[in-house]
Each structure stands twice: as structure tokens, then as C-alpha cells.
Amino acid sequence: MVRPHERENLARPSMIGDRGPGEARFRQHQTGAREGADGGTGEPGGGCGCN
Amino acid sequence: MRASRLTAIAIAVAMSGARTAGADGEVSLRGVYYKEKATRVEQPMVDARFDAGDSGSVDTHVLIDAITSASASSGADNKAFTEHRYEFGAGYTHRLDTMRIGALGRLSTEPDYDSLFGGAHVERDFFDKNFTLALTLGAGRDHVTNAGAQGAMTIGAISEHLTSELASLAATQVLSKNTVGSITYDLAHERGYLANPYRAATTLDGLVPERVPRARTRHAFAAIVRQYLPDTETTLIGSYRFYVDDWGVVAHTPELRAVQALGETVEIGAGFRYYRQSGADFYKPFYETADPMIEPYLTDDPKLSQFTGQTYTGRAAVLGRFLGLGGLWGEARAELVVEYVVQHNRFGNAGVAHVGLTVPFAY
Secondary structure, eight states, X not given: OOOXXXXXXXXXXXXXXXXXXXXXXXXXXXXXXXXXXXXXSSSOOOOSSOO | OHHHHHHHHHHHHHHHOSOOSSOEEEEEEEEEEEEESSEEEEEEEEEEEEEETTTEEEEEEEEEEEEEEOOGGGTOSSSOXXXXXXXXXXXXXXXXXXXXXXXXXXXXXXXTEEEEEEEEEEEEEETTTTEEEEEEEEEEEEEEEOTTOOXXXXXXXXXXXXXXXXXXXXXXXXXXXTEEEEEEEEEEEEEEOOSOTTOEEEETTEEEEOBOOSEEEEEEEEEEEEEEETTTTEEEEEXXXXXXXXXXXXXXEEEEEEEEEETTTEEEEEEEEEEEEOOOTTOOSSBSOOOTTTOSOBOOOGGGSOEEEEEEXXXXXXXXXXXXXXXXXXXXXXXXXXXXEEESSTTOOEEEEEEXXXXXEEO
């Protein structure tokens, strides 16, 4: 069990998410348009005519 | 990852100690340039996140896609044209002790495609926030036309719909004071018009409009581990995704990234992603007949073929303090991301560049 006062390193930006929401969204959009696989991010894919 | 991001918010809130009475937020401006053989995309976007009351937060974004393409599958007739897509999204998350609940919506519109998606999510912490479970449910409704068809690509007016549903379950575990891991399972079901209205398959009977099944069920299992190395101030990130669907596509996606802090105000990073997939059961480079009794499905879609690919990423980020700025501008973050995508199919290679600026604010 890791106590709250031991989580300093876990709160670093690189440990929380090294990609911002805009970068992550574009990446999912880009791979969804070029690859047969999609998902695994908890976010909806598709939503455009890039199929 | 939405679940990871929400967990991150929980960790950050837990780390922040007593909060002041003021509210805060941040706004990000980002521009993306993407180039592949037949297509160029320029995408400016704005993301904003801000506190709403004592227990809520709002995320919102707006973006414009300027897509210039000479690809037949985008409706062009060997002449480059530019099309614009507009997307708006918003979400609200409410914190309740060890739980967070929220809703999200997304609207996208372009000349031949309109999409509306809505969803809800709930997340709960256990064991003093060492373990978190998150559930996201959503549904979308799209309207597809071939309004962008040019010249010989016109095959009659198409006006179809596509319905999609998403269920996502994620679990995040703090493994040590320097390690956190999470797993995600996404189940997506799509039904309706899943073809590209401009794409044609090559047969001995000539070019035939693409025919694909009107339903698709997708499963994606993903795992990610983040490890911080205090001695070198390095973060190592490893992830793997397994994907399978009922069209016969099976894909493996391992990825490794490293983020290196250089003092308190500069960060650099590098990443490598490998992608491998099998082809859809009905994919063929060439069909001997267009007879639907023999070939019920026909496609010329490169992303339904068997192929591999690699993505190489480099990034650098600096805080405003590095340039001598103070106050909130001192905490502003400027970022450059460059990617090169190698893809062994007809799409070919692609280059991507992001430039971003994130500025915190208080109100």
C-alpha cells in the first residue's frame, strides 16, 4: 500500500500522462484512419469520414 | 486514455493537499501538420479544462481539420481538393469522495459526414486510492453521404447511417511509489454503413463499389506500466494492445516511450511503436468476380490488408520559467512533437508535427 505522502513521483506529469488530450485525440484519429485496429484507450474512435 | 486521465486527476488531487478557495484551469493551443503520400492534414485545436464549483471540472475542445487530398477514397478524382471538418467536444466530471462521475459529448461535421457521440463515465477509488476502477459507456450516430464525389467517382447518391456503441472498463493499480499500471478493455459495436462511399474494389468485371458487412464487433485489450527512476529523473512507459474483431482483423501493438527531465523546466522524450495486423477475412488485392453470390464483400481498403508498421517519436517541452517568465506564464508549457510513421502497405509512410502551448489560469 502506497500512502498519499509517498506519491510525489506518481504525481509527476510524465507519470500521469505524457500526452496531452489534443495529442492523444489526434493520434487516435490518425491511427484509426490508417489501421484496422482501434480502441484500448477508453475513448470513442471514428466520428469522421476518414474511413 | 480517459480512465488513466481521470485516475491521474485523482492522484493529482490527492497530492495537492489543501486547496485554496480559488478555481483554476488550463487552456491548450495546438497545431498539427500531417503529411502522407496523397493526403495532407492541418489541424488547429483548442482544449480547455477548468474547475466548475468545488467538486466539478469541465473539459472542452474545438478543432478544425483542413484535409487536402488527391486520394480516390476521399472522393477526389486525381485532383487535390481541400475539405474542412469541425469538431466540438465537452465533458463534465463531478467528484464525490472516492468516486467521480461524468458525461461527455462530441459533435463532428464535414460536407459528407456528420457524427454525434455521447457517453457517461463513473470511476471509484479503493484501498486509499491505490486501486481505481473506471467504466465508460457511450453511443454514437453518424450520417454518411458521398457529397464529396467528383467526376468518375460518382456512383449515385448515398445517404446512410452508422450507429456505434462503446463500453470500456479500466483498472489502475499503484504498484509502488514509483510505479503505476493499468489495464483497459474496450468493446465497440458498429452497425450500419461501414464502407467508404468513394472506394471501389478491382475485379475482372471492372471497378465495383466497396461492399463490407453492415456490423462489426471490436475488442481491444490494453495494458500500460509507467516507471519513474528517481536517480536519473527518467520515466519509462511500456504498453501493449491486443485487438481482435469479427471481420478477422487481429492486431498487436507494443510501444515503448521514455521521458527525461533536464532540470525543472525542460523535458525531452522518445518513443517507438510497432504495429502488426492480419487482414480481414474478405480482403483480397484483386477479386476475380463481382458476383455477390461468390464475393459478398469486396474492399480495396489498405487498412483491411495484412501489414506491419513502426512509429518513431521525438518530443521536447519547456516551461516558461526556462525563458525567465514568472507567474502563470512561468508555468506555461511549450511543446514540440515530431513523428515518422513507416507503414508497409499502400498508405505508405507519413510525417507528423505538433506544436503546442498550454497555459494555466486562475479565476
